[in-house]
Amino acid sequence: MKRLDFCKDWIFTKAGGEAAVSVDLPHDAMIHEPRDPKSAGGAANAYFPGGVYIYEKVFFIPTDWQNQSVMIEFEGVYRNSKVTINGIEAGGRPYGYIDFLVGTKGLLKYGEDNTVRVEVDNSKLPNSRWYSGSGIHRPVSLLVGGRRAIEPDGVRITTLSVRPARIQVETQAGEGQVRVEILKQGEVVASGTGRRLELEIDQAELWSADHPFLYDCRVTLESNDEVLDEAVAAFGIRQIEWSPKGLAINGEQTLLRGGCVHHDNGVLGACSFPKAEARRVRIMKQAGFNAIRSSHYPASRSLIEACDRQGMYLIDETWDMWYMHKNKYDYASDFMAWYERDVRTIVARDYNHPSVIMYSIGNEVSEPYEQQGVEMTKKLVDLFHELDTSRPVTGGINLMIIKLASQGKGIYGGGENSKKDKKTGSLLFNMLASMMGPRMNKMANSSQADRVTSPCLDLLDIAGYNYASGRYKLEGSKHPDRIVVGAETFPVDIYDNWQLVKQLPYLVGDFMWAGWDYLGEVGIGGWAYDKSAASFEKPYPWLLAGPGVIDILGKPDAQAAYAGIVWGEKKGPFIGVRPVSKDSKKLVRSIWRWTNAVDSWAWQGCEGRRADVEVYANAFAVELLINGRSIGRKKLKSMKATFKTTYAPGSIQAIAYDRSGVSIGQQDLQSATGKIGIRVTPEDLSAVTGELVFVNVELAGENGIVESNADQKLKINIEGGRLLGFGSANPCTDESFNSGLYTTYFGRAMAVITADRPGTMRIRVSGEGLDEAGCEIQVRE
Numbered sequence: 001m002k003r004l005d006f007c008k009d010w011i012f013t014k015a016g017g018e019a020a021v022s023v024d025l026p027h028d029a030m031i032h033e034p035r036d037p038k039s040a041g042g043a044a045n046a047y048f049p050g051g052v053y054i055y056e057k058v059f060f061i062p063t064d065w066q067n068q069s070v071m072i073e074f075e076g077v078y079r080n081s082k083v084t085i086n087g088i089e090a091g092g093r094p095y096g097y098i099d100f101l102v103g104t105k106g107l108l109k110y111g112e113d114n115t116v117r118v119e120v121d122n123s124k125l126p127n128s129r130w131y132s133g134s135g136i137h138r139p140v141s142l143l144v145g146g147r148r149a150i151e152p153d154g155v156r157i158t159t160l161s162v163r164p165a166r167i168q169v170e171t172q173a174g175e176g177q178v179r180v181e182i183l184k185q186g187e188v189v190a191s192g193t194g195r196r197l198e199l200e201i202d203q204a205e206l207w208s209a210d211h212p213f214l215y216d217c218r219v220t221l222e223s224n225d226e227v228l229d230e231a232v233a234a235f236g237i238r239q240i241e242w243s244p245k246g247l248a249i250n251g252e253q254t255l256l257r258g259g260c261v262h263h264d265n266g267v268l269g270a271c272s273f274p275k276a277e278a279r280r281v282r283i284m285k286q287a288g289f290n291a292i293r294s295s296h297y298p299a300s301r302s303l304i305e306a307c308d309r310q311g312m313y314l315i316d317e318t319w320d321m322w323y324m325h326k327n328k329y330d331y332a333s334d335f336m337a338w339y340e341r342d343v344r345t346i347v348a349r350d351y352n353h354p355s356v357i358m359y360s361i362g363n364e365v366s367e368p369y370e371q372q373g374v375e376m377t378k379k380l381v382d383l384f385h386e387l388d389t390s391r392p393v394t395g396g397i398n399l400m401i402i403k404l405a406s407q408g409k410g411i412y413g414g415g416e417n418s419k420k421d422k423k424t425g426s427l428l429f430n431m432l433a434s435m436m437g438p439r440m441n442k443m444a445n446s447s448q449a450d451r452v453t454s455p456c457l458d459l460l461d462i463a464g465y466n467y468a469s470g471r472y473k474l475e476g477s478k479h480p481d482r483i484v485v486g487a488e489t490f491p492v493d494i495y496d497n498w499q500l501v502k503q504l505p506y507l508v509g510d511f512m513w514a515g516w517d518y519l520g521e522v523g524i525g526g527w528a529y530d531k532s533a534a535s536f537e538k539p540y541p542w543l544l545a546g547p548g549v550i551d552i553l554g555k556p557d558a559q560a561a562y563a564g565i566v567w568g569e570k571k572g573p574f575i576g577v578r579p580v581s582k583d584s585k586k587l588v589r590s591i592w593r594w595t596n597a598v599d600s601w602a603w604q605g606c607e608g609r610r611a612d613v614e615v616y617a618n619a620f621a622v623e624l625l626i627n628g629r630s631i632g633r634k635k636l637k638s639m640k641a642t643f644k645t646t647y648a649p650g651s652i653q654a655i656a657y658d659r660s661g662v663s664i665g666q667q668d669l670q671s672a673t674g675k676i677g678i679r680v681t682p683e684d685l686s687a688v689t690g691e692l693v694f695v696n697v698e699l700a701g702e703n704g705i706v707e708s709n710a711d712q713k714l715k716i717n718i719e720g721g722r723l724l725g726f727g728s729a730n731p732c733t734d735e736s737f738n739s740g741l742y743t744t745y746f747g748r749a750m751a752v753i754t755a756d757r758p759g760t761m762r763i764r765v766s767g768e769g770l771d772e773a774g775c776e777i778q779v780r781e
Contacts, residue, residue, distance in 0.1 A: 001069070001071070001143040001144060001145030001149050001150060001151075001152060001229060001231065002143070002144045002145065003073075003141045003142075003143055004141060004142040004143075004144060005139075005141065005142075006025075006057070006059075006072065006140045006141050006142040007024055007025035007026070007139055007140055008024050008025075009022060009024070009057065010022070010023050010024065010025060010027070010055050010056065010057045010136075011023075011055070011056045011057070012027065012029070012053065012054070012055055012135075013053070013054045014029065014051050014052070014053050014054075015051065015052035015053065015054060016051075016052075023055075024690075024754075025055075025136050025139060025140050026136060026137050026138050026139055026270075026271040026272055026273060027055075027135050027136055027137065027271065028133040028134065028135055028137050028268070028269035028270040028271050029051065029053045029120075029122075029133075029134040029135035030048045030049075030050065030051075030122070030131075030132070030133045030134040030135070030269060030270065031048070031133065031268075031269030031270070031271075031725075031737060031738065032738055033048050033049050033051070033134075034049075034736075035047045035048055035049075035540070035541065035543075035734065036048075036049055036540075037539070037540035037541075039125065040125035040126060041125040041126050041127075041128070042125075042126060042537075043520075043521070043522045043523070043537045043538060043539075043542065044126060044128065044129050044130060044131075044327075044520055044521055044522075045125060045126065045128060045130070045131055045132065045520050046131045046519050046520040046522055046542075046543050046544075047522075047540045047541070047542075047543075048131065049125070050122040050123050050124070050125045050127075050134060051122060051123055051134065052119070052120065052121050052122075052123050053119075053120045053122070053134060053135050054117065054118070054119055054120075055117070055118040055120070055135065055136055056115060056116070056117045056118075057115070057116050058113050058114070058115050059113070059114055059115075059116065059142075060112070060113055060114070061108050061109065061110050061111070061112065061114050062110070062111065063110045063111040065108075065110060065144070066110050067146070067147055068144055068145065068146060068147070069105075069143075069144070069145050069146065069147055069149050070104045070108065070142065070143070070144050071101050071102060071103055071104060071142075071143040071152065072101070072102040072104065072116065072140065072141070072142055072143070073099065073100075073101050073102075073140065073141045073142075073143055073152065074093070074099065074100055074101075074102070074118075074136065074138070074140050075099050075138035075139050075140065075141075075272070075300060075301055076096060076097050076098065076099070076136075076137055076138030076272070076300065077092075077093065077096060077118065077120055077135065077136050077137070077138075078096030078097070078120070078122060078132050078133055078134055078135065078137055078270065079094060079095065079096035079120070079121070079122050079127070079132070079134075079331075080092075080094050080120065080121040080122070081093055081094075081118055081119065081120050081121075082118070082119045082121075083102045083116065083117070083118050083119075084116070084117045084119075085102070085104055085107040085108070085114065085115070085116050085117075086107055086108070086109060086114055086115055087115075087117075088107055090102045090103065090104065090107055091103070093338075094331065094334040094338060095319075095331055095334065095338060095342060096122075096132065096137075096297075096331075097263065097297035097298050098298055098342055098345055098346070099301070099345055099349055100345070101143075101152060118136060120134060120135050120136070122134040122135075124328075124329035124416070125329065126327040126328060126329065126330075127327050127328070127329040127330045127331070128320075128327060128330065128520075129320060129326060129327065129520075129521065130262055130264075130518065130519070130520040130521045130545070131262075131264055131269075131270070131518065131519035131520030131521075132270065132520075133263075133264065133269050133270020133271070134270075137269070137270040137271050137272060138271075138272045138300050138301075138302075139272070139274075139301075139302070145229045146174075146221075146228045146229050147174065148173070148174030148175050148176055148221065148223070148228045148229070149173065149174055149221065149228065149229040150171060150172070150173040150174075150219060150221055150229045150230070150231040151172040151173060153348040153349055153351070154171060154172035154173060154231065155169065155170070155171050155172075155217060155219050155231050155233045155352070156169070156170040156171075156172075156351050156352065157169050157217050157233065157235040157351075157352050158170075158390060159237050159238055159239045159390070160198065161239070162204070162206055162237060162238075162239045162250045162251065163251070164200055164201075164202075164204075165200065165201040165202075165204030165206070165237050166198060166199070166200050166201075167182075167198070167199055167201065167235075167237065168196070168197070168198050168199075169192075169196070169197055169198075169199065169217060169219070170195065170196045171195050171196075171219050171221075172195075173195070173219075173221045173229065174221065174228070174229075175223070176221045176222055176223040176228050177193060177221070177222045177223065178193060178194060178195050178219060178220070178221060178222075179191070179192075179193050179219070179220040179222060180192050180193065180194075180197060180199070180217065180218070180219050181217075181218045181219075181220075182199060182201060182215055182216070182217055182218075183215060183216040183217075183218060184205070184215055189201055189202070189215075190202075201215075201237065204237050205237070206236075206237050206238060206250045207236025207237055207238040207250075207308075207354040208238065208249050208250060208252075208254075208311065209249075209254075209290045209291075209311040209312060209313055210311060211311070212236070212308065212309060212310060212311030212354075212355075213236065213237075214234045214235065214236050214308060214309065214354075215234070215235055215236070215237065216232050216233070216234055216235075217232070217233045217234075217235055217352075218230065218231075218232050219231045219232075219233070233352050234305075234308065234352070235352045235353075235354065236308065236353075236354030236355075237354075238250060238354040239251075239390075240357055240390065240391060240392065242392050242461060242462060242483055242508070243483065244480060244481055244482065244483055244505065244506040245505050245506070246483075246505045246506070246508060247462075247483075247508035247509070249313075249357070254313075254508075255501055255502070255508065255509055256290065256291040256313060256485065256508055256509025256510070256511070257288060257289050257290045257291060257509065257510070257563075257567045257569070258289065258290075258291035258292065258293055258313075258315075258486075258509050258510060258511030258512070258515070259284060259289050259291070259292060259293070259511060259512055259514065259515015259516065259549070260292075260293045260295040260487075260488055260511050260512065260513045260514045260515055261280070261284075261292050261293065261294060261295060261514065261515050261516050261518075262295060262514065262516070262518035262519075262520075262545075263294070263297055263299075263300070264518050264519045264520075265277075265280070266517075266518075266519070266552030266553065266554075266725070266727070267552065267553075267724075267725030267726060267727040267737040267750065267751075267752055268724055268725050268737075268752055269519070269725070269737070271724075272300035272302050272303065273302065273692055274302040274305070274306070275691060275692040275694075276302075276692060276752070277300060277302040277303040277305075277306045278302075278306040278309070278310070279554065279683075279694065280303075280306070280516060280554070281303070281306040281307055281310045281312050282306075282310060283550060283554045283556070284312065284515055284516065284550065285310055285311065285312060287549075287550060287556045287560045287561075287563070287564055288560075288563060288564030288567050288569035288570060289312070289515060290311075290312065290313055291312065291313040291314070291315070291357075291509060291511065292307065292312055292313070292314050292315070292515065293314075293315040293317065293360070293396075293487060293488075293511045294314065294315065294316055294317050295317060295363065295396075295488075295513075295514070296317050296319065296320035296362070296363035296364075296396070297317060297318075297319070297320070298316060298317065298318060298342075298346050299314060299316050299317075301349065304316070304349075304350065304353050304355060304356060305353070307353075307355035307356075308353050308354060308355045311355075312355055313355060313357045314353075314355045314356050314357065315357070315358045315359075315360050315394065315487075315511075316346065316350055316356050316358070316359055316360065317359075317360035317362070317363060317396070318339075318342060318343065318346065318359070318360060318361055318362055318380075319331060319335065319339075319342070319362050319363070320362070320363045320364070321335065321362070321365060321412075322335055322339075322362060322365045322367050322373070322376060323335050323336055323367065323376070324365070324366060324367055324412055324413050325412065325413060325415040325416075326412045328415060328416055329415075329416055330415075332415060333415060333416060339380070340383065343380065343383050343384060343387070344383075344387065346359070347359070347384065347387040347388050348387075350388075351388060356391065357391060357392075358391060358392050358393065358394045358461075358462060358485075359384050359388075359391060359392075359393050359394070360393075360394050360395050360396060360464065360487070361377065361380040361381065361384070361393060361394075361395045361460075362380075362395055362396065363395070363396040363466075363488075364396055364397070364398040364401055364466055365395075366401050366402055366404075366405040366410050366411070366412050366413075368397075368402055368452075368453065368455065368456035369402045369403075369405035369406040369410070369452055370405075373456070374455045374456055374459075377395075377455075377456045377459050377460075378459050380393075381393045381459050381460060381461075392460075392461035392462045392483075393460055393461045393462075394460055394461065394462040394463070394464040394485060394487065395456075395460055395463075395464050395487070396464045396466045396487040396488055397453060397456060397457060397460075397463065397464055397465060397466060397468075397487070398466040398467060398468070398488075399443070399444035399449045399453045399465065399466075399468045399471070400443045400444060400449070400467065400468075402449075402452055402453050402456070403443065403444075403446070403448060403449040403452055403453070406448070406452040442470045443470075444465070444467075444468035444470055444471050445470045445471060445474065450471075450478065454479070457479075457482065458479075458482070461483070462483045462484070462485050462508065463482055463483065463484050463485070464484075464485050464486075464487030464488075465484055465485070465486055465487060465488075466487050466488040466489075467488060467489065467490065469486060469489060469493055469496070469497055469500070471484075472484065472486075472497075472500045472504060472507055473500065473504070475506065475507075476504060476506065482506065483506050483508060484504075484506055484507050484508070485507070485508050485509050485510075485511070486501075486507070486509065486510040486511060487511055488511055488512075488513050489510055489511065489512055489513065490512070490513070490591060490592065490594075491512045491513070491547070491549060491559050491563070491592070491593065491594055492591070492594035494510070494512060494559075494562065494563050494566055495562075495566050495638040495639060496638075497510045498510060498566050498567060512549065512563065513547055513592060514545070514547045514548045514549070514592075515548065515549060515550065516548045516549075516550045516552075517544055517545060517546065517547065517548025517550065517551050517552050517729070518544070518545050518548060518552070519543065519544060519545070519552075520545060521545040522538045522542035522543060522544065522545060522546075522731070523536075523537075523538025523542045523544075523545070523546055523590070523731065523732075524536075524545050524546060524547060524590060524592050525545055525546030525547025525548070525590050525592035525593040526538060526542065526544070526545075526546035526590055526593070526731050526732070527546070527587060527588065527589055527590060527593055527596040528587075528588040528732075529582050529583060529586045529587055529588070530586070530588075531586070531588075533588060533732070534588045538732070540734075541732060541733055541734040542731060542732045543730075543731060543732060543733055544729070544730075544731040544732075545731075546590065546592070546593060546731050547590070547592035547593055549563065551729035552727075552729050553696075553728070553729050553748060553749075553750040554694075554750075555729070555748065557576075557596075557597070557598060558574070558576030558595050558596075558597035558598065558599065558614060558616075559593070559594065559595060561574040561576065561599070561616060562574070562576075562616045562639070562640065565616050565617060565618050565639055566639055568618065570618075571617065571618050571619075571656075571664070571665055572615075572616050572617030572618055572619065572639075572656060572665060572667070573615050573616065573617035573619065573622055573654040573655070573656040573665055573666065573667050574599065574615065574616045574617070574654075574667060575599060575601075575613060575614075575615055575652060575654050575667050575669055576595060576597030576598065576599060576613070576614040576615075576616070577597055577598060577599070577600055577601060577603075577611060577612070577613050577614075577652075577669075578595070578596060578597050578611075578612040578613075578614070579596065579598070579603075579708070579746075580603040580606040580609050580610070580611050580647045580709075581603055581605075581606055581609075581708070581709045584610065584612065595614060597612075597614050598708065598746055599669065600669065600706065600708040600746065600747075601650075601651070601652045601669035601670060601671050602669075602670070602671045602672040602701070602705050602706060602707045602708050602709070602747070603647055603649075603671075603708055603709045604649075604671075604672065604676075604707055604709050604710060605709060606647045606709060607647060607648060607649060608646060608647065608648075609646070609647050610644065610645075610646065610647075611644075611645050611646060611647040612642060612643075612644055613642070613643045613644075613645060613652070614640060614641070614642050614643075615636075615640065615641050615642075615643070615654045616636075616639055616640045617636060617639060617654070617656040617665065618639060618656075619636060619639075619656035619657060619658060619664055619665070620635065620636065620657055620658050620659045621633055621634060621635045621636060621641075621656075621657045622634060622636060622641055622654050622655065622656050622657070623654070623655045623657070624643045624645070624652070624653070624654055625652070625653040625654075625655070626645065626648055626650070626651070626652050626653075627648060627650040627651055628651075628653075631643055631645050633657075649671040649673075650670075650671055651668055651669065651670050651671070652668070652669045653666060653667070653668045653669075654666060654667050670703065670705050671701075671705065672700060672701030672703065672705040672706065672707040673701045673702060673703045673705070674701050674702025674703060675701070675702055676699050676700065676701055676707050676710050676770075677699070677700065677701075677702070677770060677771055677773065678697065678698075678699060678714065678765050678766070678767060678770050678771065678772070678773035679696075679697070679698045679699070679700045679704075679773060680695060680696075680697055680763060680764075680765050680773045680774050680775045681695070681696045681697075681698070681775070682694070682695045682696075682763070682775050682777055683695070683696065684777070685777060685778065686777060686778045686779070686780065687755045687761070687777055687778075687779050687780075688755070688779070688780055688781070689755050689756070689757060689758055689779055689780070689781055690754060690755065691754065691755055692724070692752055692753070692754055693721070693752070693753045693754070693755060693761070693777055694750065694751075694752055695750065695751040695752075695753060695763055695775070696748070696749075696750055697714060697716070697726075697744070697748070697749040697750060697751060697765050698744070698747055698748050698749075699711070699712065699744055699747045699748075699770075700747070706746075706747040706748060707747050708746045708747050709747075710747065711743055711744045711745060711746070711747065712743065712744060712767045712768065712770070713741055713742065713743045713767065713768075714741070714742060714743070714744060714749060714765050714766065714767045715740060715741050715765065715766050715767065716740050716741075716751050716763065716764070716765050717740070717763070717764045717765075717766075718753055718761070718762070718763055718764075719761065719762040719763075719764075720755070720756060720757060720759055720760060720761035720762060720779065721753045721754060721755050721756050721761040721763070721777075721779075722753065722754050722756055723738070723740060723751060723752075723753055724752045724753060724754055725737040725738060725751070725752045726738075726739075726740055726741075726742050726749065726750070726751040726752075727742045727749060727750065728742055728743060728744050728745035728748060728749040728750070729745045729746075729748070730743065730745040751763070755777070755779040756779075757779065758779050758780055758781050759778075759779055760776050760777070760778060760779070761776065761777045761778075761779050762774060762775075762776050763775050763776075763777070
């Protein structure tokens with residue numbers, strides 16, 4: 001079936017009489033709402049309110065489509081959606097992160113305008129443990145094909161072997177002859193006919209994260225030499241093997257350098273745009289990651305496709321809850337009625353994507369403490385196996401949570417009709433984790449934790465451990481047949497965890513929380529200098545979670561640099577400086593962040609103040625110099641060393657040495673000099689109409705160095721484009737991403753703009769006492 005863009009020209013209203021506005025999809029209604037410290041969503045939802053929202057689109061259906069099959073595909077609507085076509089209910093889905101199709105048979109008026117209406121009910125809060133967004137936050141497509149057509153996601157390509165490269169192609173379609181062609185960069189390299197056939201591909205290029213080569217499979221449905229329908233599916237020739245000896249991709253042992261990632265895109269809110277997802281994957285790969293765990297939701301098509309193209313392994317997760325509530329109004333109310341359809345939808349969508357190497361049946365559910373929960377584990381694993389035998393099934397299992405539940409101390413439970421009034425969900429768990437820190441890992445070591453979790457863990461192909469690294473060494477003797485992945489771990493443990501990943505063959509990887517920062521769950525990884533934020537549940541106006549080693553603008557921090565060095569992807573040295581402008585005596589720390597250092601030696605007005613400098617390198621020792629004077633030389637412990645010194649403007653230099661004292665690398669940081677001004681730098685100098693453009697906005701000295709201690713509110717103006725979001729990585733602010741006004745954070749901000757029309761798009765940024773700066777971007781059709 002042909003896939004037509006159905007994202008333009010929707011009319012959006014919020015129930016309650018607000019004026020209708022024209023929007024393009026994806027659209028997040030929540031990010032445009034005024035935040036409220038009394039919002040029922042609370043800290044988990046970043047103090048945003050929910051609501052009931054209406055989307056309508058008028059579209060013309062040609063007369064000659066009367067013999068066509070027409071469907072509307074929604075990739076994600078948060079949440080409780082109801083779709084009507086010309087006033088007649090046609091479909092919907094309660095889950096906010098899942099694709100669904102809406103059929104139009106008998107509902108369309110041919111040769112006339114038609115109206116599709118989507119009602120979205122996200123009014124009952126809390127229903128999420130993080131910022132959810134509201135509305136049609138993922139793209140929508142119109143699928144058009146003949147009455148005898150190839151079904152959506154109806155082409156399945158399975159790698160049977162990689163040496164030689166043999167694939168199986170199965171097609172679900174209406175009556176007719178099926179022709180299959182395999183294309184390599186546009187050239188046919190194999191072909192055949194049949195609804196199920198095997199093909200061998202000579203001199204095949206295999207897909208892996210290091211070599212993300214994609215083929216196209218073109219399938220044609222024919223009858224009497226007439227083409228009835230055509231579908232093209234991208235795929236990679238890739239085979240996964242797993243055993244206690246390790247994880248192998250195409251026969252080569254593979255270790256997963258992973259990061260957990262929430263679904264939002266920072267200043268864009270919950271919207272999933274292809275370019276935003278591709279940018280995220282690119283930045284994470286450059287930082288050294290080779291794997292993402294979608295946490296805790298099915299990934300968007302755009303994210304999966306970006307992982308395919310750029311080479312990033314993906315664990316695609318299903319839900320954050322099963323039938324027991326984590327929040328009063330969450331998906332647990334619908335889980336039992338919908339889970340099977342959810343799984344079938346995920347597998348049908350993911351099947352051809354080589355980046356998807358595991359399915360996860362859920363995150364930190366407590367149900368497996370009881371027999372019903374163990375039975376549910378088996379049902380889910382069996383269902384995935386029934387639908388797809390080529391991938392292992394895992395889950396983010398928190399052994400502490402299941403152990404506590406088995407002792408009658410469960411931290412989850414209590415839905416809409418429950419009389420319980422206890423704090424549950426993210427807040428209670430995060431408070432426990434924050435108080436116990438590394439001791440949570442040790443809680444999993446007990447024989448009781450092992451006993452109550454093993455019935456669940458032994459049903460998984462690969463057992464995913466959340467905060468249970470204390471068990472890693474034990475499992476080789478206690479459970480010699482078990483394969484383990486660190487599905488969620490503290491960034492502070494990255495060095496120790498990675499040594500175990502390299503040492504223990506059955507431990508196939510480590511996924512830190514979190515690879516990218518996100519909205520909501522405010523302050524769980526925030527390092528604060530204000531007594532009001534000393535409590536775990538950070539008060540309004542906290543906005544961001546804070547544990548991401550890459551901030552919401554896409555800038556990697558010192559933790560990301562350290563991980564890259566630990567993984568062996570970078571040599572170093574790397575210099576990280578804890579904010580010199582802050583009073584370290586007032587510092588309130590979080591277990592989900594082990595440093596707040598940034599790569600900056602530009603702290604105007606801080607001369608003579610204490611400066612804590614961290615240096616990371618894959619070396620024996622490092623020496624630190626300030627303005628050419630040696631501060632000292634230290635041996636590296638776990639690839640890092642800390643120097644306590646005094647800030648002096650100028651330069652700071654780190655030199656790394658091997659055991660024999662030979663210099664093997666160095667890094668320099670400079671202070672900003674001269675007048676501070678605005679610098680506007682687009683990531684692309686040209687764009688296509690409707691495409692996103694990311695524009696970095698910085699406060700820099702005349703020497704081009706970003707100044708970290710001169711933050712100021714800036715105003716952005718755009719000609720020939722439309723602002724989708726403008727903001728910084730400030731974790732605690734009452735500013736809005738859609739106002740066009742935002743204060744920099746450590747000298748940085750970012751705008752995301754969409755090009756409206758061909759021609760020249762002009763961007764200007766101004767601030768009080770600063771010279772206006774800007775850039776131009778050429779836009780083409």
